[in-house]
Amino acid sequence: MAEPIPTDWVKRASSLRLRVQNIVDGRSVAQSGDETSKKLSPRDGEPLYEFHASAKENVASAVDSARRSFEDGRWWRQSPQARHDVLLRLANLLETHAEELALFECLDVGKPISDALSIDLPFAVSVLRYNAESVDKLHAKVYAADPTCLAYQLRRPAGVVAAIVGWNFPLALAVQKVAPALATGNSAVLKPSELASLSACRLAQLALEAGVPDGVLNVVHGGAETGEFLGRHLDVDMLTFTGSSRTGKRLLVAAGESNMKRLLLECGGKAPNIVFEDCPSIDAVADAIIARAFWNQGEVCSASSRVLVQNSMREELQRQLVYRASALKPGDPLKVDTTYGALVSAGHRTKVLEYIEEGKREGAEILYASNNPPPLTSGFYVSPTIFSCVQPSHRIAREEIFGPVLSILSFEHEDEAIALANSTIYGLSAIIWTRDMGRSHRLSQGIRAGSVTVNASSAPKGGPPDCAMASGGHKQSGIGVEGGLEGLEAYTVQTAVQYFV
Numbered sequence: 001m002a003e004p005i006p007t008d009w010v011k012r013a014s015s016l017r018l019r020v021q022n023i024v025d026g027r028s029v030a031q032s033g034d035e036t037s038k039k040l041s042p043r044d045g046e047p048l049y050e051f052h053a054s055a056k057e058n059v060a061s062a063v064d065s066a067r068r069s070f071e072d073g074r075w076w077r078q079s080p081q082a083r084h085d086v087l088l089r090l091a092n093l094l095e096t097h098a099e100e101l102a103l104f105e106c107l108d109v110g111k112p113i114s115d116a117l118s119i120d121l122p123f124a125v126s127v128l129r130y131n132a133e134s135v136d137k138l139h140a141k142v143y144a145a146d147p148t149c150l151a152y153q154l155r156r157p158a159g160v161v162a163a164i165v166g167w168n169f170p171l172a173l174a175v176q177k178v179a180p181a182l183a184t185g186n187s188a189v190l191k192p193s194e195l196a197s198l199s200a201c202r203l204a205q206l207a208l209e210a211g212v213p214d215g216v217l218n219v220v221h222g223g224a225e226t227g228e229f230l231g232r233h234l235d236v237d238m239l240t241f242t243g244s245s246r247t248g249k250r251l252l253v254a255a256g257e258s259n260m261k262r263l264l265l266e267c268g269g270k271a272p273n274i275v276f277e278d279c280p281s282i283d284a285v286a287d288a289i290i291a292r293a294f295w296n297q298g299e300v301c302s303a304s305s306r307v308l309v310q311n312s313m314r315e316e317l318q319r320q321l322v323y324r325a326s327a328l329k330p331g332d333p334l335k336v337d338t339t340y341g342a343l344v345s346a347g348h349r350t351k352v353l354e355y356i357e358e359g360k361r362e363g364a365e366i367l368y369a370s371n372n373p374p375p376l377t378s379g380f381y382v383s384p385t386i387f388s389c390v391q392p393s394h395r396i397a398r399e400e401i402f403g404p405v406l407s408i409l410s411f412e413h414e415d416e417a418i419a420l421a422n423s424t425i426y427g428l429s430a431i432i433w434t435r436d437m438g439r440s441h442r443l444s445q446g447i448r449a450g451s452v453t454v455n456a457s458s459a460p461k462g463g464p465p466d467c468a469m470a471s472g473g474h475k476q477s478g479i480g481v482e483g484g485l486e487g488l489e490a491y492t493v494q495t496a497v498q499y500f501v
């Protein structure tokens with residue numbers, strides 16, 4: 001019989017002893033940097049754990065470890081079937097340890113424990129399984145030549161891959177890097193965000209248990225400085241990054257000024273949700289907008305942070321959005337019925353509150369914000385907030401807030417909607433609501449976004465798994481794609497071979 005899901009997460013959390021250590025060459029080792037990270041719990045502001053950031057020599061030893069494991073071929077020379085089996089074992093181990101890992105995600109990020117269990121963990125497992133099953137599906141070209149020559153493209157792992165990730169889905173973001181990197185035979189050094197360090201250590205330990213050889217997956221902890229060491233390291237062949245566009249640009253400089261390591265950058269977004277009067281159902285639209293704007297407290301790169309609604313239905317949609325926002329259940333992230341938790345840090349909370357003040361100052365009107373007291377007084381809580389009368393020039397309409405702030409703008413014609421959708425520096429994702437397929441196609445061509453979803457209910461069914469479709473940001477939302485077979489190819493390099501008989 002399946003184990004019952006525990007409901008007393010507070011008790012479980014208080015019994016944890018949290019330690020944050022690097023994993024290098026298959027062993028836990030202490031970091032020796034001067035800088036100390038003090039992680040406070042988003043839910044109650046109390047100290048959760050602290051650790052030293054990795055010094056330059058700690059990063060160097062992790063890269064050395066990855067390099068040794070790559071050069072002796074202990075991983076990439078294994079058959080694709082062997083790598084497939086190990087990665088599937090790792091996926092199974094994540095499932096076995098799902099509660100422990102979900103608890104880490106909830107404690108680090110402040111996200112509801114129910115979301116961590118029902119969304120973050122299954123997604124991470126599915127990404128691992130997808131990549132494991134794709135190991136033997138990559139191919140390369142053979143060229144036309146006469147019988148004296150065999151000319152073909154050889155695909156090889158890139159080498160030592162550094163993965164630097166953000167904090168909003170710590171395990172899922174790490175797995176989105178580690179799974180394709182390892183599936184294609186690379187050795188890796190993973191650096192999680194200093195705001196969410198717990199699940200990365202556990203991922204690396206479980207990888208060892210699954211059979212990933214020592215040194216193939218290393219973890220270094222720390223913040224910007226530790227990340228810079230990786231970005232500028234001369235022996236890192238590829239850097240794969242998920243985080244802000246600002247940091248992505250710094251990494252482009254770091255790569256350019258060091259060894260021209262190849263880069264895959266998944267950066268920020270300001271997704272438009274474009275609602276036309278011929279949308280399938282206003283209820284479905286309102287449900288989906290609230291779910292996508294406030295899921296994970298709005299700390300999602302593809303959060304529906306802008307609603308662009310056709311004038312004729314603005315009033316009605318606004319009413320529906322307010323009604324649904326008031327039905328969210330803000331609460332202690334460790335309570336199972338909470339649907340909306342805390343922000344990741346005090347600093348991030350301040351940034352989001354400043355944007356809310358800026359919105360008011362610039363003349364937008366608050367349509368919804370709760371006056372209820374926060375669930376725990378010292379936690380980092382911000383009410384879901386909806387602004388109406390937002391102008392395209394307002395900062396809340398243009399900049400990524402990465403928090404629970406939804407801005408409503410309106411338009412009259414299709415061309416205006418496209419122009420508004422494109423009026424930020426970002427181009428990550430967009431959602432369109434219309435029953436007119438021609439219009440949806442025109443918008444998909446006109447909007448600069450790496451992914452477009454049309455009529456996406458809050459829990460759409462029937463499409464391929466998210467990780468099966470290659471997508472990546474346009475404009476300042478990134479470089480390269482993640483997901484699908486193209487996402488695996490990104491972790492390989494090609495050699496053109498001509499064999500003359």
Ligand code: NAD
Pocket residue numbers: 164165166167168173191192193194222223224225226227228231242243244245246247248250251266267268269300301302400402428473477478
């Ligand atoms: P961030 O850029 O501040 O940090 C991301 C990572 O980079 C962290 O590990 C951090 O320690 C490290 N870092 C920071 N400065 C660095 C430097 N100078 N050199 C090297 N490493 C450095 O981003 P964040 O606040 O952790 O995450 C939020 C951002 O991530 C948002 O912009 C969000 O849109 C984006 N994001 C994008 C996706 C996507 O798939 N496109 C997914 C999730 C999050």
